[in-house]
Amino acid sequence: xxxxxxxxxxxxxxxxxxxxxxxxxxxxxxxxxxxxxxxxxxxxxxxxxxxxxxxxxxxxxxxxxxxxxxxxxxxxxxxxxxxxxxxxxxxxxxxxxxxxxxxxxxxxxxxxxxxxxxxxxxxxxxxxxxxxxxxxxxxxxxxxxxxxxxxxxxxxxxxxxxxxxxxxxxxxxxxxxxxxxxxxxxxxxxxxxxxxxxxxxxxxxxxxxxxxxxxxxxxxxxxxxxxxxxxxxxxxxxxxxxxxxxxxxxxxxxxxxxxxxxxxxxxxxxxxxxxxxxxxxxxxxxxxxxxxxxxxxxxxxxxxxxxxxxxxxxxxxxxxxxxxxxxxxxxxxxxxxxxxxxxxxxxxxxxxxxxxxxxxxxxxxxxxxxxxxxxxxxxxxxxxxxxxxxxxxxxxxxxxxxxxxxxxxx
Amino acid sequence: xxxxxxxxxxxxxxxxxxxxxxxxxxxxxxxxxxxxxxxxxxxxxxxxxxxxxxxxxxxxxxxxxxxxxxxxxxxxxxxxxxxxxxxxxxxxxxxxxxxxxxxxxxxxxxxxxxxxxxxxxxxxxxxxxxxxxxxxxxxxxxxxxxxxxxxxxxxxxxxxxxxxxxxxxxxxxxxxxxxxxxxxxxxxxxxxxxxxxxxxxxxxxxxxxxxxxxxxxxxxxxxxxxxxxxxxxxxxxxxxxxxxxxxxxxxxxxxxxxxxxxxxxxxxxxxxxxxxxxxxxxxxxxxxxxxxxxxxxxxxxxxxxxxxxxxxxxxxxxxxxxxxxxxxxxxxxxxxxxxxxxxxxx
Numbered sequence: 001x002x003x004x005x006x007x008x009x010x011x012x013x014x015x016x017x018x019x020x021x022x023x024x025x026x027x028x029x030x031x032x033x034x035x036x037x038x039x040x041x042x043x044x045x046x047x048x049x050x051x052x053x054x055x056x057x058x059x060x061x062x063x064x065x066x067x068x069x070x071x072x073x074x075x076x077x078x079x080x081x082x083x084x085x086x087x088x089x090x091x092x093x094x095x096x097x098x099x100x101x102x103x104x105x106x107x108x109x110x111x112x113x114x115x116x117x118x119x120x121x122x123x124x125x126x127x128x129x130x131x132x133x134x135x136x137x138x139x140x141x142x143x144x145x146x147x148x149x150x151x152x153x154x155x156x157x158x159x160x161x162x163x164x165x166x167x168x169x170x171x172x173x174x175x176x177x178x179x180x181x182x183x184x185x186x187x188x189x190x191x192x193x194x195x196x197x198x199x200x201x202x203x204x205x206x207x208x209x210x211x212x213x214x215x216x217x218x219x220x221x222x223x224x225x226x227x228x229x230x231x232x233x234x235x236x237x238x239x240x241x242x243x244x245x246x247x248x249x250x251x252x253x254x255x256x257x258x259x260x261x262x263x264x265x266x267x268x269x270x271x272x273x274x275x276x277x278x279x280x281x282x283x284x285x286x287x288x289x290x291x292x293x294x295x296x297x298x299x300x301x302x303x304x305x306x307x308x309x310x311x312x313x314x315x316x317x318x319x320x321x322x323x324x325x326x327x328x329x330x331x332x333x334x335x336x337x338x339x340x341x342x343x344x345x346x347x348x349x350x351x352x353x354x355x356x357x358x359x360x361x362x363x364x365x366x367x368x369x370x371x372x373x374x375x376x377x378x379x380x381x382x383x384x385x386x387x388x389x390x391x392x393x394x395x396x397x398x399x400x401x402x403x404x405x406x407x408x409x410x
Numbered sequence: 411x412x413x414x415x416x417x418x419x420x421x422x423x424x425x426x427x428x429x430x431x432x433x434x435x436x437x438x439x440x441x442x443x444x445x446x447x448x449x450x451x452x453x454x455x456x457x458x459x460x461x462x463x464x465x466x467x468x469x470x471x472x473x474x475x476x477x478x479x480x481x482x483x484x485x486x487x488x489x490x491x492x493x494x495x496x497x498x499x500x501x502x503x504x505x506x507x508x509x510x511x512x513x514x515x516x517x518x519x520x521x522x523x524x525x526x527x528x529x530x531x532x533x534x535x536x537x538x539x540x541x542x543x544x545x546x547x548x549x550x551x552x553x554x555x556x557x558x559x560x561x562x563x564x565x566x567x568x569x570x571x572x573x574x575x576x577x578x579x580x581x582x583x584x585x586x587x588x589x590x591x592x593x594x595x596x597x598x599x600x601x602x603x604x605x606x607x608x609x610x611x612x613x614x615x616x617x618x619x620x621x622x623x624x625x626x627x628x629x630x631x632x633x634x635x636x637x638x639x640x641x642x643x644x645x646x647x648x649x650x651x652x653x654x655x656x657x658x659x660x661x662x663x664x665x666x667x668x669x670x671x672x673x674x675x676x677x678x679x680x681x682x683x684x685x686x687x688x689x690x691x692x693x694x695x696x697x698x699x700x701x702x703x704x705x706x707x708x709x710x711x712x713x714x715x716x717x718x719x720x721x722x723x724x725x726x727x728x729x730x731x732x733x734x735x736x737x738x739x740x741x742x743x744x745x746x747x748x749x750x751x752x753x754x755x756x
Contacts, residue, residue, distance in 0.1 A: 132427055139419075145426075152425040159419035173423050255471075273426050289661040346564065 010075075010082040019076045022067055026052070029066075038217030040138060048115060050074075070112075077108045096379060099372030103365050110361025118356040121272055122332060125280035125301075126346040132277040134353040135269040140225050140248055143271075144174055145264040157270065160185075163227050170234070175258040176241055179230040184212035187226035189249050197245050199228060203254040203265075205245025224248045227267055231256060272353075276305040276325055281313065283336035283349035297334045299349040316351065328354045459494065459535070459568075462592045464585040467492070482574070482582055490574020490582060492589075497567045504560065507569075508542055514573070515554045516546045522631065522646055534561045534570075535593035543583070545576055555579040557586050563595070621656070622727065625751035627744045630654065645741055652733025652741060654748070663719065663726035666691055670704055673717050676732070677708040696720045696749050703746070707735065714738040716745060722754040 009015065030046035037045065046052055047069035053062040067075075084092055084101045091097060121134035142163060146154040156173045160183075163169075169178040181199065190209045197205045210226040226247035233239040241258065246267035253264035279302040286296040298317035303310065303324060316322050322329040329351045336347030459477055463469060470479045478494035508528065509519040520528065529540040539561035546553040555576040561568040570593075572579055572586050621640050626632065630643040633653075641656040663669060670690055671681040682690055691702045701720035708714070715732040731738055731745040 141422075147428075149425075151428065153428060155422075155424055155426050157422045157424070159421070161419055162421065169421075171421055171423075271426075273424060287660070290659065290664045 007082060007086050010078055011086045012079075013083075015079050016076065016083075019072050019079065023069075023072050023076075026066065026069065026072065036217075039219050041217050073108055073112065077105060080104055080108075096372045096374075096376035099368050099375065101372075103368030103370075103372055106361060106368060107365035110358050110365055113358035113361060114356055117358055118354065119272065120355075121270075121353045123278060123329070123351045123353050124348060125278065125283075125299075125351070126348045127280050127283055127336075128346070130277050130279040130304075132275075133271045133273045134351075135271055137269070138222060139270045140223075140267060141270040142178070142227070142229075142246060143253070143264075143266045143268060145253060145266070146261075147264060148261060153264075159270065160225060160267075163225075163229075168232070174234065175261065175263060176231040176234050176256075179232060180227060181230060181243065182226075182228040184210070184226045186213040186215045186223035187211060187247060187249070188213050188224070189247075197228065200243050200245045202242030202256075203244045204250055205243075208245070208247075208250075210245065210247055210249065225267060231258075233258065235259075272355075274325060274327065275307060276303060276310075278303055278329070278351075280349055283334060283347040285334050285336040285347075287337070297331050297349075299331060299334075299351065301329075301351075326355060326357070328356075330354065458595070460594045461589060464582075464589050466582075467585070467589075482572075482578065484575065484578035484581075488575040488578045490572055490578045492570070492572045492586070495569045495571070497569070504540070507560070508544075508558070511542065511544050511556050511558050511571075515544050515556050517544060532559060532587055533591040534559055535563070535568075535590070535595050537561060537563060539568075539570075539590065541587070541590075545580075557583060559590055622722075622752040622754045624748060624753070627748060630748075645737065648733070648737045652731065652737035654741075654745060655730050657728045657730075659726050659728065661724060661726065662721065663728060666702060666719070669717075669719060669728070670706075673704065673706055673715055673730070677706055677713055677715055678711060679706065679708055694718075697752065699754065703749075705742075716742050718746070718749045720749065720752070727752070727754070 049068035051064035052066040231241035253266035332352035333350035480492040703718040714735040
């Protein structure tokens with residue numbers, strides 16, 4: 001039968017060792033690859049994938065050359081379950097073994113959960129500034145904003161991955177369809193307001209010009225995208241509302257009027273709004289006197305939650321993040337030293353905002369595994385001590401069957 | 411979960427709180443000079459501007475580049491326009507800007523020496539800015555004239571420009587100067603007046619927050635300070651050959667020996683020891699403040715450095731003149747006077 005060899009394969013200890021060895025190689029190669037590709041690209045290509053591919057030079061053909069993080073983790077998880085159910089027989093219900101196996105499974109699944117659900121972004125604040133949103137560090141979005149409501153802006157946010165040249169984007173909430181003419185993942189403005197982008201017929205692109213740049217991969221640079229798009233009236237097919245240039249270089253949105261109603265258009269870093277706001281009261285970058293060695297980076301912020309009326313001050317500093325509303329705010333970057341103040345600039349502080357619904361999983365998993373190991377070893381120890389107890393001399397009683405001794409699997 | 415991870419990001423629809431009141435502000439393009447891997451969002455946030463509209467001026471919707479846009483109709487059908495353009499950073503070199511505007515009205519370019527004579531200091535948004543009045547040489551009726559004012563404030567450069575037929579712009583010059591005077595930024599500048607641009611004249615008081623008040627020699631040109639610097643100048647006729655910088659460090663700034671050895675290193679010289687220190691530095695009082703100064707020469711490279719350190723309370727102020735030996739020798743007396751002239755914040 002086919003099932004039996006499959007079970008034998010997936011329950012084998014050899015498979016576990018091979019997977020772990022491959023994982024070691026993957027981590028090593030992935031770490032080296034960061035020099036060339038940067039952290040995020042390596043994460044996507046090596047760890048958040050089923051295979052690591054090699055592209056045939058000069059072609060678009062990609063050949064899988066090594067198992068990726070998802071494949072190794074998946075096989076290890078299957079290996080763990082199959083071994084547990086097929087090899088342990090009745091012992092599988094032993095509490096120690098149960099805890100250890102489910103603890104390991106929780107560790108693997110928790111990592112997958114974190115990988116899929118964790119969102120990292122940043123909140124950049126100048127002193128005195130209030131924000132209720134954080135921004136992605138790498139992903140941009142084309143935001144179409146309807147500002148007609150006096151209280152809130154209605155936003156349709158189109159991820160940059162949708163902005164592929166030649167595609168037309170429609171959405172029931174959009175007053176126009178968007179045809180993408182050009183998209184540059186990274187771009188730079190060209191000085192001189194006379195060098196307008198030739199194909200653009202509306203907006204800032206008439207006065208400013210941008211050129212494509214090769215995408216950057218290092219963590220201390222970021223891509224600043226620019227796109228040339230055509231807006232097509234959704235209610236009058238074929239009617240063009242002009243060709244516009246949108247760019248993350250433009251710090252303010254452009255206004256588009258559609259049948260007398262104003263909309264704003266902005267290509268910007270993807271924003272994640274929160275139901276509360278943070279105000280930066282003071283950013284401090286202290287140094288040891290007479291040196292340039294940093295002593296302290298801290299941000300005094302005010303947290304305001306309109307829903308509950310909460311309004312309080314919090315000090316965020318290195319290793320002392322603010323945990324609030326399912327988010328963790330870490331002190332991340334700072335421009336608040338003497339040089340900034342002397343130039344007459346406002347000090348700024350950047351907080352890293354991490355949302356990880358699975359953050360408890362590693363703790364839970366480690367607790368399960370620890371409890372299982374403790375149970376297991378205590379059982380062994382007690383059995384061992386019982387074995388060593390000196391037997392009384394004289395007539396021996398008939399031997400009783402030895403108690404079932406738990407065996408640590410694998 | 412797997413499908414969520416592998417799937418494409420979805421278009422999101424959400425409601426967001428209003429970011430700003432609907433005031434007369436519009437988009438801006440960041441300074442395209444020296445981009446590198448720059449982050450357009452890392453710069454200071456732009457303050458809002460309000461104004462009193464002079465009679466006869468019509469406010470037009472601001473565009474993505476302009477924070478303000480006005481049109482003035484003349485009595486004979488002429489039209490002049492006024493624009494307000496904010497740029498992050500220095501907004502480029504003043505000489506280049508002025509020469510670009512000169513070219514637009516058919517004037518020849520000027521040199522760095524001539525530039526200060528063209529600038530007029532005007533009250534601008536609670537501080538002081540430089541006004542350039544650029545009018546063509548001919549007296550033809552359609553001759554163009556430009557009034558341009560520059561204000562550098564809170565890490566941003568603001569350009570206020572009126573362009574139009576010479577006669578109309580001439581009539582409106584008074585209104586334009588008054589318009590500049592009454593401009594208001596949402597928050598008051600940390601210290602006013604703001605640092606003036608080049609050519610502010612002999613009594614120019616370059617004074618961003620915390621910087622001492624000093625008399626800048628007439629022939630020095632103000633430059634954007636570098637990292638760790640509070641102010642920077644160069645002699646106009648010796649650009650690239652000598653430089654004057656001002657920096658502040660807390661405490662004693664590391665002590666004389668460390669500083670002198672740092673300056674020696676900058677000239678490519680080896681360090682000196684504690685025993686040679688007394689011979690290398692000359693104690694001196696600058697104004698009422700104690701301090702010392704040193705002169706270091708590197709004969710091999712032909713470079714020379716004069717540096718002064720002034721102790722004021724718990725701060726040390728460092729002044730440095732460095733460059734080609736001939737220029738440094740010539741500037742040394744003026745430089746020491748400049749250090750003497752500093753008035754420190756109490």
